[in-house]
Amino acid sequence: MxxxxxxxxxxxxxxxxxxxxxxxxxxxxxxxxxxxxxxxxxxxxxxxxxxxxxxxxxxxxxxxxxxxxxxxxxxxxxxxxxxxxxxxxxxxxxxxxxxxxxxxxxxxxxxxxxxxxxxxxxxxxxxxxxxxxxxxxxxxxxxxxxxxxxxxxQYWRQAAETDPLTGIANRRALFQKAHEEVERARRYGHPLSLLILDIDHFKSINSRFGHARGDEALRRFTRTCAELLRTNDRLGRIGGEEFVILLPETDLVGATRLGHRIVEAIASVEIDETSPVFTTTVSVGAATLEHGEGFEATLHRADQALSRAKANGRNRLETDGPHPTE
Structure with a gap:
């Protein structure tokens, strides 16, 4: 062998x-x-x-x-x-x-x-x-x-989705979350509302008190809003002094109730790191997702309500359509 x-x-x-x-x-x-x-x-x-x-x-x-x-x-x-x-x-x-x-x-x-x-x-x-x-x-x-x-x-992913000044979601992350919530609301037939918020006369705050105190005003604003939100709500900054809050499982009555609480809370927040102490106010527009529409359409209606809030004297909330019973 x-x-x-x-x-x-x-x-x-x-x-x-x-x-x-x-x-x-x-x-x-x-x-x-x-x-x-x-x-x-x-x-x-x-x-x-x-x-x-x-x-x-x-x-x-x-x-x-x-x-x-x-x-x-x-x-x-x-x-x-x-x-x-x-x-x-x-x-x-x-x-x-x-x-x-x-x-x-x-x-x-x-x-x-x-x-x-x-x-x-x-x-x-x-x-x-x-x-x-x-x-x-x-x-x-x-x-x-x-x-x-x-x-x-994880750091770079978070950086890409976070507003560096306030630490909340930036425009990109907020819009992505909004589209996900719209799909979920459609799938299960649940309500979805949003608030769009604009700090009143913010440019004059920067020019009068300086950008450092303007930045602090933005941080105080976001912290105050965040304290009023539920775990599933999402707050995002979509512009210089403009913010959006997504409210899953919330109809227009609930969104309006929250919007009024935010208007009242923001008006009582003092920015007092340096003299003089000052406060800010906010204008808010509210809208609820309607059958067959997308996020952008709902946001547009909320923005129109925001414009009415500004036109009617600011420091207030307006809704898209008739004001719901609270």
Missing amino acids: DETPRSDQTTLIEQLKAERDQLLGLLRALPDISFVIDEDGLYVRVIGGTNEAMYVSGKPLEGSTLQDALPESIANHFLGVVREALRTGEMQFLEYELGVEDVTALPPEIREKAADPSKQYFEGRILPLPSYDHPKPVVLWVAVNITPRKQLE
Whole structure:
């Protein structure tokens, strides 16, 4: 019998073992943590994780399973990824969020040592690990910590959607939310109203008291409005001194009631960081989404009501159409 094929096979296995040992040796020195996990979800080995600012010791996980260590839904999902890597023989990629408190198989004294107990973001790279000394097929799960990248993405996303002066939604974010709420109102047949607000004579505030105090007036205005809103309401700045409030699940009566409260509240807010103390007032227009129309049409009707509020003396609310009974 020709022994060459068997010899070649032995050589290949030895090469694979050598490559495996080199890989595992390298992983031990890396800041990110890696796991050898078998097809049943058993943690066969925990490697690396030398960055103590990101990780606690994962060694106690060895001998436990994904089901032992993690919430059921997460464990089942991870096990599915492990088995898919073994089935296809190809590397799998998975982004996920996980915190030390989620890993219940870790002893309490180890979880308490976590430098950062909050959830962190990882990119899992899961690949079959052939010729590993274990009775069942295993994968190598490299958990690359991508929390800084995710935090940066979140920062820029928030910056793109937030008015930098007041911290509320900017025009772009407000309009996007408005279109979502219009679709939801149509789908479920629920009311949707909005208020458009304009701080009275704001340009004269800037010219008389300076832009710094004008900025403070804008911040005080938004804080006062926000204190009167429900969790699902959305306040956004759409212009220099112009704002919109989206009011889901609210008819014109409810919108009018809130608008009057805002008019009264704003008139009592004093801007008193420097002398002299001054107050501002606001004009408000209210409208409710009508059947078949879009957000822009409702906003236009509210803007017309706002124009009437200004024409009728400011520091007041007007509605689109007959004034509803409060």
